[in-house]
Amino acid sequence: MLQEIQIYNTLTRKKEVFQPLVPGKVGMYVCGPTVYGPAHLGHARPAITFDLLFRYLKHLGYKVRYVRNITDVGHLVADADEGEDKIAQKARLDELEPMEVVQIYTNDFHHAMRMLNVESPSIEPRASGHIIEQIEEVRKILKAGYAYESNGSVYFDVEKYAQSNDYGQLSGRKIEDLISNTRALDGQEEKRSGLDFAIWKKAQPEHIMRWPSPWSDGFPGWHLECTAMSTKYLGETFDIHGGGMDLTFPHHEAEIAQAKAANGKDAVRYWMHNNMITLNGQKMGKSLGNAISLEQFASGSHPLLEQAYSPMTIRFFMLQAHYRSTLDFSNEALQAAEKGLDRLMKATVKIGKLPVSPTSSVNIAELKSNVYAAMNDDLNSPIAIAYLFEGVKMINSVADGKASLTAADREELKALFDAFVYDIFGLKVEAQNASANNEVLTEVVDLLMNLRLQAKANKDWATSDKIRNELTAIGFDIKDTKEGATWELKK
RNA sequence: GGUCGGUUGGCCGAGUGGCUAGGCAGCGGUCUGCAAAACCGUGUACGGCGGUUCGAAUCCGCCACUGACCUCCA
Numbered sequence: 001m002l003q004e005i006q007i008y009n010t011l012t013r014k015k016e017v018f019q020p021l022v023p024g025k026v027g028m029y030v031c032g033p034t035v036y037g038p039a040h041l042g043h044a045r046p047a048i049t050f051d052l053l054f055r056y057l058k059h060l061g062y063k064v065r066y067v068r069n070i071t072d073v074g075h076l077v078a079d080a081d082e083g084e085d086k087i088a089q090k091a092r093l094d095e096l097e098p099m100e101v102v103q104i105y106t107n108d109f110h111h112a113m114r115m116l117n118v119e120s121p122s123i124e125p126r127a128s129g130h131i132i133e134q135i136e137e138v139r140k141i142l143k144a145g146y147a148y149e150s151n152g153s154v155y156f157d158v159e160k161y162a163q164s165n166d167y168g169q170l171s172g173r174k175i176e177d178l179i180s181n182t183r184a185l186d187g188q189e190e191k192r193s194g195l196d197f198a199i200w201k202k203a204q205p206e207h208i209m210r211w212p213s214p215w216s217d218g219f220p221g222w223h224l225e226c227t228a229m230s231t232k233y234l235g236e237t238f239d240i241h242g243g244g245m246d247l248t249f250p251h252h253e254a255e256i257a258q259a260k261a262a263n264g265k266d267a268v269r270y271w272m273h274n275n276m277i278t279l280n281g282q283k284m285g286k287s288l289g290n291a292i293s294l295e296q297f298a299s300g301s302h303p304l305l306e307q308a309y310s311p312m313t314i315r316f317f318m319l320q321a322h323y324r325s326t327l328d329f330s331n332e333a334l335q336a337a338e339k340g341l342d343r344l345m346k347a348t349v350k351i352g353k354l355p356v357s358p359t360s361s362v363n364i365a366e367l368k369s370n371v372y373a374a375m376n377d378d379l380n381s382p383i384a385i386a387y388l389f390e391g392v393k394m395i396n397s398v399a400d401g402k403a404s405l406t407a408a409d410r411e412e413l414k415a416l417f418d419a420f421v422y423d424i425f426g427l428k429v430e431a432q433n434a435s436a437n438n439e440v441l442t443e444v445v446d447l448l449m450n451l452r453l454q455a456k457a458n459k460d461w462a463t464s465d466k467i468r469n470e471l472t473a474i475g476f477d478i479k480d481t482k483e484g485a486t487w488e489l490k491k
Numbered sequence: 492g493g494u495c496g497g498u499u500g501g502c503c504g505a506g507u508g509g510c511u512a513g514g515c516a517g518c519g520g521u522c523u524g525c526a527a528a529a530c531c532g533u534g535u536a537c538g539g540c541g542g543u544u545c546g547a548a549u550c551c552g553c554c555a556c557u558g559a560c561c562u563c564c565a
Binding site for chain 1: 492493494495496497501502503504505506512513514515516522523524525526527528529530531557558559560561562563564565
């Protein structure tokens with residue numbers, strides 16, 4: 001059931017029919033986080049976007065190898081500490097071993113991913129575990145003549161590369177403009193041009209994270225790790241490379257150049273970029289100081305949060321916008337998503353219990369084809385969800401006896417919802433509070449519900465309402481449906 | 492300053508040269524002892540000014556505002 005899907009390729013700025021290099025198999029690489037701070041809402045966007053792609057491709061029958069790295073070395077900070085590694089800087093402040101910092105925030109990231117129901121990638125390589133490969137990559141680029149050594153560091157020679165290649169093709173920049181617009185930063189005398197970037201950096205004496213190399217004791221440049229690791233696990237040419245839009249320049253542009261310089265060919269066939277999460281219209285980011293961590297969302301402990309939001313609400317909130325659009329955070333929008341998600345999940349659970357009829361008054365086949373068509377059009381999850389809500393309406397109408405469904409259509413509908421809601425969108429019913437799973441509590445509440453039922457039978461509204469009101473006050477949600485009264489404990 | 496985007500109804504957010512996206516909120520109704528839920532009905536939305544067109548929110552031009560990148564960033 002390999003369907004034709006279109007994806008937007010940043011390289012060509014067009015939607016293209018996706019055709020993997022090897023039929024039936026997909027290699028994809030996505031830039032993961034730099035583990036030097038808590039995972040925040042911004043990190044959730046690419047994680048969820050490419051989790052959706054990963055899940056959908058698998059659903060369509062592709063065998064996917066999904067590589068998402070952890071950056072734990074090599075990021076240079078531009079502020080106060082000249083040339084100091086981000087990880088090492090944080091370590092000094094906290095008086096922790098650098099690898100301790102890496103571990104803390106790697107764990108934090110993994111925890112956040114689990115909460116968001118983001119599947120583990122096939123391979124999650126760490127930059128620090130691939131120093132040998134990166135040194136090899138530097139060697140290849142040097143040998144090809146596209147890099148030069150300077151005072152123990154090795155720089156990529158952008159201008160030389162640009163003579164025979166299109167540097168700037170991904171980000172739409174022209175080399176001449178780049179040359180005239182590059183900022184003159186201090187401490188760059190080692191470079192021939194401000195455009196050049198380090199692929200190996202000599203470590204200063206105080207720099208703790210360092211590895212021996214033919215050029216100096218030092219560490220690899222940030223852009224290089226992705227090239228080295230994607231090549232190692234996916235080959236010199238692979239299908240999809242993803243990441244945040246903010247990485248297109250210089251990071252991904254540099255990756256293109258490094259791979260071409262080292263291997264003589266273009267590595268990536270489809271470049272995909274997710275857009276940013278904004279806060280009051282401005283990008284949410286650690287360096288901007290306006291990031292809300294995922295932990296804070298779950299607990300509601302941030303001044304901007306009016307309440308706690310479950311990870312599934314965040315996931316659904318993101319899926320309701322297209323991945324290439326900016327998505328503005330607001331309490332109002334999150335609350336709307338929370339309610340919409342609740343409606344979708346409740347309907348999904350109901351399908352199996354719907355009554356069946358000899359005929360259907362609804363068209364399930366058309367609904368199904370609409371949902372797939374939306375997803376096949378560059379992963380248009382908001383449209384797909386809009387169609388699922390049409391399905392929700394069908395489900396509720398059938399439950400109300402206002403529409404009918406054959407047994408075969410009910411199975412079809414259930415399969416569709418199970419596939420999309422659970423497997424592809426990765427939504428799940430939140431685990432209830434531990435106490436709600438307590439059998440004794442359940443029995444007690446059932447007892448109260450029975451008392452209320454009796455009171456109702458006796459038309460003793462005062463008692464029945466008292467029970468309902470007090471349970472509601474405690475945090476229970478009581479509903480009288482056709483099938484009888486139901487209760488659930490709200491968070 | 493350069494490159495690339497965005498501007499849609501109370502909020503969020505899709506999309507298309509002519510036909511109701513969807514969610515949330517609101518309003519009216521059905522159901523219910525009441526409520527909740529559900530269902531039905533309900534909105535002359537597309538930044539401004541020009542142009543192309545039988546017809547543009549959708550294409551073109553100009554303007555305004557706004558964002559991302561150009562330095563680490565998801």
